[in-house]
Amino acid sequence: MLVSSKEMLQKAQQNKYAIAAFNIHNLETLKAVVETAEAEQSPLILQTTPGTCEYAGIDYLAAMAETASKAADIPIALHLDHGNSADLAIKCIDVGYTSVMIDGSMLPFEENVSLVKQVADYAHKKHVQVEAELGHISGVEENISSSTELLTDPMEAAEFVKRTGVDSLAIAVGTAHGIYKGTPKIHFDIIRNIRKVVSIPLVLHGCSGVPEDDVKQAVECGICKINIATDIKIAFAAELKEFFSLKPDETDPRKYFKPAIESVKEVVKSKIHIAGSYNKA
Known part of the structure; x- marks a missing residue:
């Protein structure tokens, strides 16, 4: 059955590795992620954004993830990524998610605290872990573009965690959502300073396209969860484009999805090894 991500993140924090969390959009990407994580014996967090929830339906997504978790011999959590309302x-x-993110990072500090505390109070009664974000990460998320970057202040982070009771915290330290136009500059000093004053697991969003050594250094500084979304979409789409360029008349999804799934598996394996979570299930 699906498990809370709280214990796996705490274990990652204690042993200085990270859990790779992957955004999935359909059965094919879910299977690719789960099968690879099981082969690598890595704990796993499956993530769905509000857009994916609307596209596929949270009942279907929860049922697919629950089915996968019963068949796999690794701990799997199902997480709402960038939840945009308390209602969602x-x-x-x-419906069965074991982890949720409530993202009030664009709100003033006090409104962010109020929103997150509301969700955390409800979630904790159900033994569900809650992630929030403080600071703001730029880029494109769910077709919403933002050029605003607000790096997380360590002392604000400490106050935020104390007042909300949140279980994990996404911080803004130089990454961005979507495709990078250049090499991102990660502020490792901010990660280290937040780690000194915040005891809960720290999360790094926007890890697709970040150089491997930078992700590893971020984990060494205290990051316990890395989010991967864009790299999966790129791999899946690229393989489909290649398939149809060679076989434009093919109509059987069982044939054209197969190489796309394999392409996603390569990405997932790489990210699990960068996070250091292989053989940690």
């Missing part, structure tokens, strides 16, 4: 977070909790 609560619906996901009630």
Whole structure:
């Protein structure tokens, strides 16, 4: 059965590795991620954004993830990524999600605290872990583009965690959502300073396209969860484009999805090894 990500993140924090969390959009990407994580014996967090929830339906997503978790011999959590309302977070909790993110990072500090505390109070009664974000990460997320970057202040982070009771915290330290136009500059000093004053697991969003050594250094500084979304979409789409360029008349999804799944598996394996979570299940 699906498990809370709280224990796996705490274990990662204690042993200085990270859990790679992957955004999935359909059965094919879910299977690719789960099968690879099982082969690598890595704990796994499956993530769905509000857009994916709307596209596929949270009942279907929860049922697929629950089925996968029963068949796999690794711990699997199902997480709402960038939840944009308390209502959606609560619906996901009630349908079987074991982890939710409530993202109030664009709100003023006090409003962010209030929103997150509301969700955390409800989630904890259901033994569901809650992630929040403080600071703001630029880029494109769910077709919403933002050029605003607000790096996380360590002392604000400490106050935020104390007042909300949140279980994990996504911090803004130089990464971005979507495709990078250049090499991102990660502020490792901010990660280290937040780690000194915040005891809960820290999360790094926007890890697709970040140089491997930078991700590893971020983990060494205290990051316990890395989010991967864009790299999976790129790999899946590229393989489909290649398939149809060679076989434009093919109509059987069982044939054209197969190489796309294999392409995603390569990405997943690489990210698990960068995070250091292989053989940690």
